[in-house]
Amino acid sequence: MARLNLILLLIAVGCGLATVTANHRARKLFSALEKEQQQMRALDVEWGQLQLELSTWAAHGRIEKIAKERLQMKMPQPAQVIALEPAP
Amino acid sequence: MKFSKSPVLKDELAPWRARLVLILLLGGMVALIGRSLYLQAINNEFLISKGESRYERILEVPATRGRILDRNGDVVAISTPVKSVWAIPEDAQLQPADARKLAQMLDMDVRELNRKLAEDKGFVFVKRQIPPELAERVMAMKLPGIHLQNEYRRYYPAGDVQAHMVGFTGVNDAGQEGMELAFNDQLAGQTGSRRVIKDRRGNVVEDVEHIKRPIEGKDVTLSLDGKIQYLAYSSLKQAVTDNRAKAGAVVVLDAKTGEILALVNLPTYNPNNRTNLIGSQLRNRAFTDTFEPGSTMKPFTVGLALEEGKVRFDTRIDTGNGKLTIGPATISDSHAGGVLTVAQVIQKSSNVGASKMALSMEPADMWRMFDSLGFGTPLKLGFPGEAGGRLRPAKSWKPIEQATMSYGHGISVTLIQLAHAYMVFARDGDLVPLLLTKANGPVSGDKNIFSSQTAREVRAMLEMVVQPGGTAPRAQIPGYRVAGKTGTAHKAEAGVYTNKYIASFVGFAPASDPRLIVAVMIDEPSAGRYYGGEVAAPVFAQLMAGALRTLGVPQDAPMKPIDLGNEDVKESM
Numbered sequence: 001m002a003r004l005n006l007i008l009l010l011i012a013v014g015c016g017l018a019t020v021t022a023n024h025r026a027r028k029l030f031s032a033l034e035k036e037q038q039q040m041r042a043l044d045v046e047w048g049q050l051q052l053e054l055s056t057w058a059a060h061g062r063i064e065k066i067a068k069e070r071l072q073m074k075m076p077q078p079a080q081v082i083a084l085e086p087a088p
Numbered sequence: 089m090k091f092s093k094s095p096v097l098k099d100e101l102a103p104w105r106a107r108l109v110l111i112l113l114l115g116g117m118v119a120l121i122g123r124s125l126y127l128q129a130i131n132n133e134f135l136i137s138k139g140e141s142r143y144e145r146i147l148e149v150p151a152t153r154g155r156i157l158d159r160n161g162d163v164v165a166i167s168t169p170v171k172s173v174w175a176i177p178e179d180a181q182l183q184p185a186d187a188r189k190l191a192q193m194l195d196m197d198v199r200e201l202n203r204k205l206a207e208d209k210g211f212v213f214v215k216r217q218i219p220p221e222l223a224e225r226v227m228a229m230k231l232p233g234i235h236l237q238n239e240y241r242r243y244y245p246a247g248d249v250q251a252h253m254v255g256f257t258g259v260n261d262a263g264q265e266g267m268e269l270a271f272n273d274q275l276a277g278q279t280g281s282r283r284v285i286k287d288r289r290g291n292v293v294e295d296v297e298h299i300k301r302p303i304e305g306k307d308v309t310l311s312l313d314g315k316i317q318y319l320a321y322s323s324l325k326q327a328v329t330d331n332r333a334k335a336g337a338v339v340v341l342d343a344k345t346g347e348i349l350a351l352v353n354l355p356t357y358n359p360n361n362r363t364n365l366i367g368s369q370l371r372n373r374a375f376t377d378t379f380e381p382g383s384t385m386k387p388f389t390v391g392l393a394l395e396e397g398k399v400r401f402d403t404r405i406d407t408g409n410g411k412l413t414i415g416p417a418t419i420s421d422s423h424a425g426g427v428l429t430v431a432q433v434i435q436k437s438s439n440v441g442a443s444k445m446a447l448s449m450e451p452a453d454m455w456r457m458f459d460s461l462g463f464g465t466p467l468k469l470g471f472p473g474e475a476g477g478r479l480r481p482a483k484s485w486k487p488i489e490q491a492t493m494s495y496g497h498g499i500s501v502t503l504i505q506l507a508h509a510y511m512v513f514a515r516d517g518d519l520v521p522l523l524l525t526k527a528n529g530p531v532s533g534d535k536n537i538f539s540s541q542t543a544r545e546v547r548a549m550l551e552m553v554v555q556p557g558g559t560a561p562r563a564q565i566p567g568y569r570v571a572g573k574t575g576t577a578h579k580a581e582a583g584v585y586t587n588k589y590i591a592s593f594v595g596f597a598p599a600s601d602p603r604l605i606v607a608v609m610i611d612e613p614s615a616g617r618y619y620g621g622e623v624a625a626p627v628f629a630q631l632m633a634g635a636l637r638t639l640g641v642p643q644d645a646p647m648k649p650i651d652l653g654n655e656d657v658k659e660s661m
Contacts, residue, residue, distance in 0.1 A: 079649060
């Protein structure tokens with residue numbers, strides 16, 4: 001009888017410790033998840049800022065200005081344009 | 089001596105005393121059990137909440153406002169987080185050196201800063217919406233009473249080019265103008281909140297519950313085409329500057345789908361920096377300003393006359409010496425035209441010709457046509473202040489009014505209504521509603537106003553307008569067949585016609601299978617020229633040529649330099 005009680009006690013203590021460990025690990029994992037989600041939001045913000053930057057650099061007005069002034073490009077005159085018919 | 093033999097015990101105490109003690113002790117125990125039962129089981133919320141408040145926190149889950157994209161997926165408006173610096177004036181007792189440094193960092197006057205910090209309020213914004221890096225540097229100074237708050241700021245990369253189409257949001261991120269207002273429900277995000285457990289170091293270790301799920305704002309893809317919008321902006325700007333005009337507006341529509349591809353108003357504003365904004369910059373003229381369209385209305389009159397079988401394409405109409413007297417009033421052409429065909433009435437823009445056709449028709453029929461084309465009622469697209477224009481009931485029309493309405497006087501419209509109505513010619517007689525968001529493929533209309541035969545005939549007449557001998561040879565585009573109509577009208581101020589003009593041109597191309605409709609309006613050109621064919625048509629040609637090339641529309645005419653002809657045809661007003 002005494003031995004059975006001892007075994008049961010040991011099992012109970014073991015279970016208790018396992019619960020504590022599991023809980024601790026769950027919290028650690030959760031905190032890691034939380035960090036990743038925060039990083040995700042930060043990257044999302046950065047992506048938005050990069051999109052903003054891209055569209056600022058690629059603004060049509062800026063491109064036209066550079067094409068005309070720095071690259072000396074010009075619109076072709078009608079006589080310089082040859083229209084190609086798409087192959088049937 | 090044993091304790092039990094102690095003489096003190098000899099005197100027996102009354103037995104009730106021991107029992108009283110026992111009862112008191114038992115009573116105390118019952119009271120304690122009852123109290124603990126009450127606290128732990130029956131009325132336990134109080135203690136639970138007290139405990140939770142020591143480790144639970146409610147976090148706000150931010151939701152961002154959706155992006156606005158153009159039809160090619162380019163960003164038109166986007167929100168990005170910024171910080172606002174606020175202070176509790178009572179706590180913010182800054183050293184003069186610190187105050188100077190802070191003011192310099194925030195790019196503001198130190199006196200203004202001190203004035204804000206001296207206010208008798210519990211909360212005051214020092215500077216709103218600053219970049220996060222700057223905010224961190226401010227916080228690094230560790231000043232008392234100075235705090236940060238997260239906010240979102242909306243950016244518009246295209247700036248003034250797309251201002252009227254896209255609109256803007258207010259400081260609390262709600263749409264105020266344009267698409268930002270029209271699609272506010274879709275774009276707006278809703279901040280959520282959740283309850284979490286935090287450990288000693290402040291890390292979130294457990295999610296308890298979502299009190300409110302955040303709703304992220306949805307992206308909106310507009311029908312707007314960034315490239316065509318820029319083309320429209322730059323060609324209109326040049327024309328407004330060259331002609332020293334007071335204002336101008338351009339609308340580009342896709343004839344196949346009814347999508348609004350571009351919308352420009354001048355003067356405009358920069359939505360990213362709205363300080364010193366004045367009303368005339370904010371005005372979305374294409375939607376809110378009505379004007380008497382003038383000759384751009386003639387094609388509708390002719391269309392109805394063709395539809396009712398009153399005239400044919402080549403019916404001859406005698407415009408005589410260019411004068412027509414109705415009652416006390418006289419309608420006149422800019423020059424005597426003699427006998428003109430119906431097509432030539434459009435080509436030369438003869439008021440007398442149009443009036444004669446109008447007088448052969450019933451006012452009610454004309455009213456019904458104008459009404460079904462959308463004149464007189466706002467389009468209700470969601471822009472603030474959309475105007476409907478003026479179209480009086482047919483019963484009140486006098487003959488002279490019926491005649492003047494045939495060439496666009498005594499009726500007022502907005503530019504967007506005019507562009508929309510021209511769709512009837514570009515689309516073989518039917519109309520489709522205008523779209524602000526991207527459509528999936530062509531839209532078929534169910535509102536037949538003219539037969540396709542009539543629409544094609546009017547189209548052929550409108551092609552003659554831009555050829556040498558018409559009122560707008562400057563609207564020609566090498567490589568494409570173009571159709572359109574000029575309009576020049578005196579501006580009415582306080583009911584009296586003045587010597588100020590509104591020049592307009594509405595047209596579409598390629599005429600063999602129209603794809604784009606462009607409407608141009610120039611308000612008060614004052615550099616000498618004021619005819620629609622001289623002022624508005626070049627804007628049309630420049631914009632249309634670029635837009636057709638951008639969209640890769642196949643050419644339907646040989647590529648050759650345009651021929652302006654040598655005879656300058658003056659339009660009648």
